[in-house]
Amino acid sequence: MRCLLITHLLHRTCDFTCVRHPAPLSSEMINYINKANTTWTAGHNFQNVDISYVRSLCGTMMKGRRLPEVRPGDSIKLPDSFDARQQWPNCPTIQQIRDQGSCGSCWAFGAVEAISDRICIQTEGHTSVEISAEDVLTCCEDCGMGCFGGYPAEAWNYWVNTGLVTGGLYGSKVGCRPYTIAPCEHHVNGTRPPCHSQETPRCVQQCIDGYELSYPKDKHFGRRSYSVSSDQQQIMTELYKYGPVEAAFTVYADFLQYKSGVYQHLTGEMLGGHAIKVLGWGTEGGTPYWLVANSWNTDWGDKGFFKIKRGSDECGIESEVVAGTPHN
Incomplete structure (x- = not known):
């Protein structure tokens, strides 16, 4: 009787702990997701890469030093849906999808993308620049470990x-x-070189040949x-008043297959x-x-963008949101 009880308990334990997940990046996982018929569909994004490579792209160190919290002012009536691309059409960086390449520099990209947008929004389109991911990735010593991870707040x-300074795509x-x-x-079979994890480039505090400004003169500062x-x-409210923000969240293997x-x-x-x-939201x-705008190029997901469930802190998406205001 005791043996039967132990066997029963082991089976019951396995029911809760021995859950078998489909293999990452596999057709089996895509089929599993799509058959579940939830709120999203899956498809092939990453091909001919190892899961360890994809893991290296997730370079955000979570739960770092938290910046002081600032509320965006009095509550206002917000629309049911909002898209910064439509709200500020004269700011082209809002529509841009960048590519972090073989480097865990997402923490840098999320920051400079939102900063670029906010500079344009504050100046009502008069100053439209691409702030350099290269600059913060390679020169910010307090930000973390470059291509091997960093803190968005820093x-x-x-x-x-x-x-x-400014700086565009590769x-x-x-x-x-x-x-x-x-x-x-890292997504589909094409003409780009194969993916290998990348060392952090060295910090170069000098503009490329032919650029009209010096490195110090090209600096843009936040207030x-x-x-x-x-x-x-x-x-x-923060989004509606001041523009896009940077957020961090936990990536699970199913997210890699997101399509719509x-x-x-x-x-x-x-x-x-x-x-x-x-x-934006909706x-x-x-x-x-x-x-949300990702930094895995336009052949990932929905032309580089994705939607994630709002209001329930899905994967921690609402727990680590950072922003800032440009100098006038």
């Missing part, structure tokens, strides 16, 4: 205390310090950096922390969502 602090020759890590073929409350109304709809975690192991730019099929 990137915003660096903008305030040290300033950031090979663009736009701005003072364009990105030097090439896009690689202050701060955390935004995890309350969704506060995040929405409103993502919520369904299956798969935890891979790490990831930082992105939040630029509701789809009755499910509230945040509209």
Whole structure:
């Protein structure tokens, strides 16, 4: 009787702990997600890469030093849906999808993308620049470990205390310090080189040849950096008044296969922390969502963008939101 009881308990324990997840990046996982018929659909994004490589892209160190929290002022009536691309059409960076390449620099990209947008928004489109991910990735010593991980809040602090120069996409020759890590073929079979984890480039405090300004003259500074409350109304108000914000969340293996709809975690192991730019909100099929720009190029997800469930702190998306205001 005792043996039967132990056997029964072992089976019961396994029911709760021995859950088998489909293999990451597999057709089995895609089928599992789509058959579940939840709020989103899956498809092939990453091909011919190992899961360890994808894990290295999730370079955000979660739960770092928290910036002082600033509330965006009195509550206002907010629309049911909002898209910063439509609200500020004269700010082209809001629509841009960048590519972090073979480097865990998402923490830097989420920051400089939102900073670029906010500079344009504050100047009503008169100053439209691409702030350099290369500059903060390679030169901010307090931000973390470069391509091997960093803290979003420290990137915003660096903008305030040290300033950031301009710099566009790899090979663009736009701005003072364009990105030097090439896009690689981590999504579909194509013409880009294969993906291998990348060392952090060295800090070069000099603009590329032919750029009209010196490195110090090209600096853009923030006035202050701060955390935004995890309350969704506060995040929405911040977005509505001042523009896109940076947020960090936990990536699970199923997220890699996102194609459309409103993502919520369904299956798969935890891979790490990831930082992105939040630029809007809405509701789809009755499910509230945040509209988000990723930094894995336009052939990932929904042309580089994705939606994630809003209002329930899905994967921690509302817990670590940071922002800042530019100098006039």
